[in-house]
Amino acid sequence: KQEVTQIPAALSVPEGENLVLNCSFTDSAIYNLQWFRQDPGKGLTSLLLIQSSQREQTSGRLNASLDKSSGRSTLYIAASQPGDSATYLCAVVILTGGGNKLTFGTGTQLKVEL
Amino acid sequence: DTGVSQDPRHKITKRGQNVTFRCDPISEHNRLYWYRQTLGQGPEFLTYFQNEAQLEKSRLLSDRFSAERPKGSFSTLEIQRTEQGDSAMYLCASSPRGEGNGEQYFGPGTRLTVT
Numbered sequence: 631k632q633e634v635t636q637i638p639a640a641l642s643v644p645e646g647e648n649l650v651l652n653c654s655f656t657d658s659a660i661y662n663l664q665w666f667r668q669d670p671g672k673g674l675t676s677l678l679l680i681q682s683s684q685r686e687q688t689s690g691r692l693n694a695s696l697d698k699s700s701g702r703s704t705l706y707i708a709a710s711q712p713g714d715s716a717t718y719l720c721a722v723v724i725l726t727g728g729g730n731k732l733t734f735g736t737g738t739q740l741k742v743e744l
Numbered sequence: 745d746t747g748v749s750q751d752p753r754h755k756i757t758k759r760g761q762n763v764t765f766r767c768d769p770i771s772e773h774n775r776l777y778w779y780r781q782t783l784g785q786g787p788e789f790l791t792y793f794q795n796e797a798q799l800e801k802s803r804l805l806s807d808r809f810s811a812e813r814p815k816g817s818f819s820t821l822e823i824q825r826t827e828q829g830d831s832a833m834y835l836c837a838s839s840p841r842g843e844g845n846g847e848q849y850f851g852p853g854t855r856l857t858v859t
Contacts, residue, residue: 634786662846673750673835674787674850681845719786723846730839730846731800732779734786 632657636735643710644743651705651738653720658698660722665694665705668717710742746770748851750836756857757826764822765854769838776819781833826858
């Protein structure tokens, strides 16, 4: 059974700091990995998707890397801002019955302080 | 806006009542997923539809839960005889036909509170 772990569970940083969020998964047979952002009481916003054949993806101040063989992904946020405060979830995609099932970690709750 | 929509956004019900949620996927997405998220946890997979066919159900989907997608467009999730443990955010997602990159697009969720 695929298990996804995210470390740290919570993180508080001053504005402007660069930071790294970690995600690990137990079964390397993944189709892709997706990073999401979730604001309190809201749905999920997709940030980055890395296909299993890729090593990294970048979008603005965000960079996500994937090391499938070691079962790890990192999300790097450059020059953090208070608006980045949210919960960040990683999820691995497994192909199943013709569909794509997401298995999520428990998230990292980020607070960026002024 | 052509994103995934869910209705209602919030539902408060008394234990033992039945509730039904609706999800409208992105147009022409033939795949639809339901997830449940409890406080402090990541979402957990409940069930998956390809067109109108329900192809997979999680062990989390007890006999009190039923999901349908009768015309391959919108989907409903019904919970019968609700229990306090059913209190959670219910998330719907859709993805286009074909393998593609496997990306799923999520709706805003329905927050259920069972009192």
